[in-house]
Amino acid sequence: MQDCYMKCSDQPKQGTPSRVGSIVQKRVIYQVLIMDKLTVRIMSYACKMADITEEGVSLVEDIHKRRQPLPSMDGIYFIQPTKENIAIFLSDMSGRSPLYKKAFVFFSSPVSRELVAQIKKDGSVLPRIGALREMNLEYFAIDSQGFITDNERALEDLFGDEESSRRGDACLNVMGTRIATVLASLREFPNVRYRAAKSLDPTTMTTFRDLIPTKLAASVWNNLMKYKANLPNFPQVETCELLILDRSVDQIAPVIHEWTYDAMCHDLLNMDGNKYIHEVPSKTGGRPEKKEVLLEDHDPIWLELRHAHIADASERLHEKMTNFVSKNKAAQIHGSRSGGELSTRDLQKMVQALPQYSEQIEKLSLHVDIAGKINKIIRESGLKDVGQLEQDLVFGDAGTKDIINFLRAKEDISREYKLRLLMIYAAVYPEKFDDDKISKLMELARLPQDDATAVYNMRLLESSSDPKKSSIVPFSLKFDVHKKKHAARKDRPGEVAWQLSRFYPIIEELVEKLSKGELPRNDYPCMNEPSPTIHGSSQSAAIRSGDIPTPYSKRSRRTATWARPRNSDDGYSSDSILRHASSDFKKMGQRIFVFIVGGATRSELRACHKLSAKLQREIVLGSSSLDDPPQFITVKDFILSYLRISSPLFCVIAFIQKKLKLLNANELSLDDLQI
Numbered sequence: 001m002q003d004c005y006m007k008c009s010d011q012p013k014q015g016t017p018s019r020v021g022s023i024v025q026k027r028v029i030y031q032v033l034i035m036d037k038l039t040v041r042i043m044s045y046a047c048k049m050a051d052i053t054e055e056g057v058s059l060v061e062d063i064h065k066r067r068q069p070l071p072s073m074d075g076i077y078f079i080q081p082t083k084e085n086i087a088i089f090l091s092d093m094s095g096r097s098p099l100y101k102k103a104f105v106f107f108s109s110p111v112s113r114e115l116v117a118q119i120k121k122d123g124s125v126l127p128r129i130g131a132l133r134e135m136n137l138e139y140f141a142i143d144s145q146g147f148i149t150d151n152e153r154a155l156e157d158l159f160g161d162e163e164s165s166r167r168g169d170a171c172l173n174v175m176g177t178r179i180a181t182v183l184a185s186l187r188e189f190p191n192v193r194y195r196a197a198k199s200l201d202p203t204t205m206t207t208f209r210d211l212i213p214t215k216l217a218a219s220v221w222n223n224l225m226k227y228k229a230n231l232p233n234f235p236q237v238e239t240c241e242l243l244i245l246d247r248s249v250d251q252i253a254p255v256i257h258e259w260t261y262d263a264m265c266h267d268l269l270n271m272d273g274n275k276y277i278h279e280v281p282s283k284t285g286g287r288p289e290k291k292e293v294l295l296e297d298h299d300p301i302w303l304e305l306r307h308a309h310i311a312d313a314s315e316r317l318h319e320k321m322t323n324f325v326s327k328n329k330a331a332q333i334h335g336s337r338s339g340g341e342l343s344t345r346d347l348q349k350m351v352q353a354l355p356q357y358s359e360q361i362e363k364l365s366l367h368v369d370i371a372g373k374i375n376k377i378i379r380e381s382g383l384k385d386v387g388q389l390e391q392d393l394v395f396g397d398a399g400t401k402d403i404i405n406f407l408r409a410k411e412d413i414s415r416e417y418k419l420r421l422l423m424i425y426a427a428v429y430p431e432k433f434d435d436d437k438i439s440k441l442m443e444l445a446r447l448p449q450d451d452a453t454a455v456y457n458m459r460l461l462e463s464s465s466d467p468k469k470s471s472i473v474p475f476s477l478k479f480d481v482h483k484k485k486h487a488a489r490k491d492r493p494g495e496v497a498w499q500l501s502r503f504y505p506i507i508e509e510l511v512e513k514l515s516k517g518e519l520p521r522n523d524y525p526c527m528n529e530p531s532p533t534i535h536g537s538s539q540s541a542a543i544r545s546g547d548i549p550t551p552y553s554k555r556s557r558r559t560a561t562w563a564r565p566r567n568s569d570d571g572y573s574s575d576s577i578l579r580h581a582s583s584d585f586k587k588m589g590q591r592i593f594v595f596i597v598g599g600a601t602r603s604e605l606r607a608c609h610k611l612s613a614k615l616q617r618e619i620v621l622g623s624s625s626l627d628d629p630p631q632f633i634t635v636k637d638f639i640l641s642y643l644r645i646s647s648p649l650f651c652v653i654a655f656i657q658k659k660l661k662l663l664n665a666n667e668l669s670l671d672d673l674q675i
Helices: 018-023 037-046 049-054 083-093 113-121 154-159 162-185 209-230 261-268 300-305 310-326 329-336 344-352 355-381 383-394 400-409 415-428 437-445 449-461 506-516 539-544 575-581 602-615 636-643 648-659
Strands: 031-035 057-062 074-079 103-107 129-134 140-143 146-148 190-194 240-246 275-280 289-294 589-597 617-623
Touching: 031 037, 037 074, 037 140, 049 057, 074 083, 083 103, 083 113, 113 129, 154 162, 154 209, 162 209, 162 240, 162 589, 190 209, 209 240, 209 589, 240 506, 261 310, 261 355, 261 602, 275 355, 300 310, 300 355, 310 355, 355 383, 383 400, 383 415, 400 415, 400 437, 415 437, 415 449, 437 449, 506 589, 506 602, 506 617, 589 602, 602 617
Parallel strands: 031 057, 031 074, 074 103, 103 129, 146 617, 190 240, 240 589, 589 617
Antiparallel strands: 140 146, 275 289
C-alpha cells in the first residue's frame, strides 16, 4: 500500500513509488517525459521532481504544447487514453523526422481497442514504439492511506437537480474507472459492498440520489471484470473488501469542527493544500523571512502530532522544546540567565538565538509557531464554546433552547460559526424543517439568504435509508420523566481523552462492523458472491456461519521511505512514531477500502489510520475529493466577497458555498470555476 500511496506534491520531498518509477526506464540515461494535465497532477502527487531526474529524465513536456524535436532522446509518454492524446502522439512519432528516437507509451487507465487499432494502422510509428502499456494509475494519493479521484463537483452533479442524471452518470463512470485503477495497480480484487437504497414505503419512488452507491458499485465491478479477464497477474479470487458510501451517510462530519492538529491546521489557517508559509528570523537581523513548508509524512513531528488533539499537541511541543534545551549545554547556559520557568515561546526564542542549533530547532520552531497561531484563533474567536455546543448537539445533550440561548448570548460570534452550528442542528433535527423552526433560528442568527440556502440544502443530503427518517416513534401513553435524547451519535466510554474530541465519523462504526463480519447485507449488499477458496468454502459462508476467520494477506508490502526509523538523540525527533509507522504490513490482514462519494473529511481519514492499528488491517480511504475548507475557494462570483475578509476562519464559508449552495444552482457551469 505504501508504495502506491506515498503522498507528494509539486515541491521536492522524499519517496518514489515503485509503480511511478517503472514509468521511467532506468536503462536509458537521457529521456523526455511527456504528460497531459491530468497525469502531471498524478505524478506530482506521487513523487518529486528530483526523483524523476534521478531516473534519467532531463526534460518534462506538456503533450498539448509545441515541443522541440529531440531525435537523439527517447520519449516517455504518460498520458490518458483519449483520442486527442493518441492523435498528438502519432503526429509526434510519424513521418521521416519523429520528435524522439523511441516512444515508450504508458496509459493512466485502460485504452480502448479502437485507439489501439488506430496506433497499429500507422506503419511508420510501430517500429518506433518501445513500450505500450496500461499503467492503471489514474488516481491521486493524498496520504499513505488515502486517495481521491479528483471529482470536485461530484456533490453538485450527483445530489443536485434530478434532471442532471446524465451528468451524474458520467461523473460516476469516471469515478468507477479511477477506483478500479487503484485496485488494479495494487493487484487487489475486492468484495464490492455498497450502501443500498431504501424507500420509506412501497409507494415512494427511488430517486437518482438513492442509487448513487449502487450505480458506482456497478461501474467499479464492470471495470474489475475486464481486469480479471485481461490483466496479467490480476487476482482471480477476492483479496480485500471495498465499501462504497455517499456523503449522505454522515452529513455532520464535513461541517463540525474537528479538534485534531491536522484538521485545525487546514480549517483555521490560510493554507494552500498542505503548504504552509512559515516566518523565520532573518539572518541579517531584518524582517522575518517567509519560507514555504509542507506538512506531510516526511516530517516526524507532523507524523506524531497530526491526529492528536490540539491541546495535547501543544503540550507535547512544549515538552519537546524543554527536552531539547535540557540536552544541549549551550541552551542551558543561555536559559539560566533568564531564571524562572520558561514558556514555549521563550524556549523557542532562546534556541533560535543559538546559530549552532538552527537546523535542529527548525522543525520544532515550525510546529510551535503553527500551534501558537491555532490556539490564538481559538481563544480570540470563542471557538471552544462553539465546539462544546456542536458536540452537545451531536450527542443529544443540547437542543433548540440551547441554540437559542447561545445565539442570544453570543451575538458577536462569527457568521461562519453560526452557519456551521445551524447546519449541524439541521442534520441532527431534520424534522425541524417542517415546523419552520430552522428559519426562525436563521433570523435570530441574522444570517443572509445565501447562508439560509446552505442550511436548507442539508435536506438534499438526507438519505431514504437514514434510520432517523425510516423509524417512526409510535405514540405512547407512558409518561417518561427523563426525556429521551435526540442524538446523532452514541458516546464511546473510555475512548475519549478530551471533551471536545467526542465526535467520531460514522465510517468508524461501519468499518469495525465490516471487519467483524457484522455489517448487515440487507443494508450493505455485496456486488459479488465471494469465490470459493481452495478448501471449497467462501469467506461469506464462514461469516454467515459465525466462524469468522482471521483476515490475513500474503501480499508483500514494502515500508515507505519516510517510515524507516532513524536514530537520534537531539531531543526533538519523533523517532518513536516513525518506528511505529514502520510496523510490518506483511503481518496485517486483508485491506479494507472505503470510498465516499461527495467528499471525505480529515476526521474520516484520521479514523482510517486509527482503525488500521486497532484492527490490524490496512484501511484505505478513497473519495471524490478531500474537503479541506481553504481549497474550495475557487467559485469566483459569489466567493469573491469572502476573499476580502481577513480572518482565515471564513475560508470555511467557501466550502459551504461550493459544496451545498451549488446543489440547486442550475445556472452555474464549469466556465464559472477557476481551478
